[in-house]
Amino acid sequence: MTHLTEEELILHYYSEADGGPVERHLDACPECRAAYGSLERVLNVMDALPVPERGEGYETAVWRRLRGAGLRPALWRRPLVRWPAAALVLASALVGVVLIHRPAPPPLQSAGVQKRILDFAVGDYLDRSQIVLAELANASPAGTLDISVDQELAGDLLAECRLYHQTALRTGDNAVAGVLDELERVLVEISHAPSRLAPAQVEELQQRLRSQGVLFRIRNLGSTVRTQAEHKS
Amino acid sequence: MELADQAVIDRARSGDSDAFRVLVERHSRALFRLSFRMTGNESDAEDVVQETFLRAYRQLGKFDGRANFGTWLYRIAANCALDLVRARSRRGEKVWEPGAAAGGIREGASDPLLTSAAKDPGPERLAISSQVRERVAEAMDELSPAERTAFVLRHFEGMCIEDVSRALGCQTGAAKHSVFRAVQKLRRALEPLVNTK
Incomplete structure (x- = not known):
């Protein structure tokens, strides 16, 4: 058998x-x-191996932590993740700086690669910006809204925005430069707003976001640059 | 009536954070269970849950609706947990600590060791529970990250091999072999303990 x-x-x-x-x-x-x-x-x-029970209200606690984390990845705080991630940001910044300060860009073989890196970096950047703006655009204007976390993120995004904006101008990418210019103005406005907004101020901010259509343009551009980057890879 | 995941996802995609909150509330407990079984540690499991939702939020636009949303989330969580477990392995740290499963084997659980033992939770029975817990933790620690993920998804989450392969982003054969290897290692580690009782 x-x-x-x-x-x-x-x-x-x-x-x-x-x-x-x-x-x-x-x-x-x-x-x-x-x-x-x-x-x-x-x-x-x-x-028979047990899993620790989560208490009542666990789901709400998870949601609060997500909001409190300002949509920053928890693993970012881990040293082994933080250093490679920091290196990636630094590399993206270096590409930007090289592109900005090059006196007359010679026709390099690696220009396509640089553009692809930039597209990936801008795509990722636009995703992050979109999250912050979408949070504000969809916040409930029922009560006073604390936007201090969003402001902190907007401040971080602003510095990056300026770098990518200059790079886009330098490389003649007018579509990217135009959207980043608009985004920069919105981020400045958020950064300088009071950290606690009354319902009327929330509505005013949301109205401006809607009338400028900046979220829509960010989403479109993000999708375009990601597609470009993927096609080139 | 409760909205289906897809309807909620459509709203979340348009930037409605309340809709995303619904998804978080629906899936966070299941994700915690998966993450805990993957990492063997409550604090790491909580980080994996958080990271999973953050990644999911950013990648909602890429979710094409062909797969079940839960499976898609599990795939993200499995990858987050794999990153964590691999980082730990590289540092030579243990993943599953013997004390990870707080409380040990559940009283009255369908544990073949305990059902054949005395009904009263005497010192011997508690000692067995503790011993089993430690051996299970050691055995889980012997699994490679891919084996651990495949095993957790197949055994605890009840996913079929095909769904496991989708969640891991690998071929069905590879997922099947990961499950086989995991079970073989667990058998080697635990069989002597199980079969002496």
Whole structure:
């Protein structure tokens, strides 16, 4: 009699295989039945491993933490993640600086690569900006709104915006430069607003965001640069 | 009536943060369970949950609706947890600590060791629970990050191998082999303990 393989027993345990022939074999073969019983016991022990219970209101706490994190990745704070990420930001900034300060850009073979890096960086940047603006555009104007976290993010985004804006001007990418110019003005406005907005101020800010259509343009441009970058890769 | 995930996602995509909140509230507990089983540590699991939602928020535009939203989230969470576990492995740190599963084996759980033991939770039974807990933690620690992920998704989350492969972004055969290897390692580590009782 050919015995069942360990793989067959595992697939049977997880009901991933046709159970009929395996069942029949197990009925007829004490050796395989013993092996299967042993496998079941091991996997049942794994089942008995508890997961700590989360209390009531856990979902709300997760949401608060997400808001409190200002949409910054928690793993960012980990040293092994932070340093490569910082290196990536630095590399993007260096590309920007090189493009800005080059007196007369000679036709380099790597120009396409630089453009692709820039497209990726701008795409990522626009995603992050969009999140902050969307949060404000969709905030409930029912009560006083604390936008201090959004302001801190807007301040960070502003410095990057200026860098990418100058780079886009330098490389003659007028579509990107135009949107970044608008975005810069909005970010300045958010950074300099009071950190707590009354309902009327929230509505006023949201009205301006809507009338300028900046969110729509950021979304469109983000999608365009990402597509460009992916096509070039 | 509760809106389907897709309807909520459409609203979240248009920048409605309240809609995204609905998704967070719907999926955070399940994500915590998955993350805890992947990382073996409450604090890391919480970080993975947070990171998963942050990545999901940024990538909502890429969600094409072909897969179930939960599966898509699990894929992100599995990748976040993998990043974390790999970073730990590179530093030579243990992933699963023996004390990770606070409280040990549940009283009255369908634990074959305990059901064959005395009904009263005497010192011997508690010692067995503690011993099992430690061995399970050690065994989980022996799994490679890919094996651990595949096993957790297949065994605890009940995903079929095909969904596991989708969540891991690998071929079905590779996912199947990861599950096999994980179960083989767990058997080698735990069988002597299980079969002596």
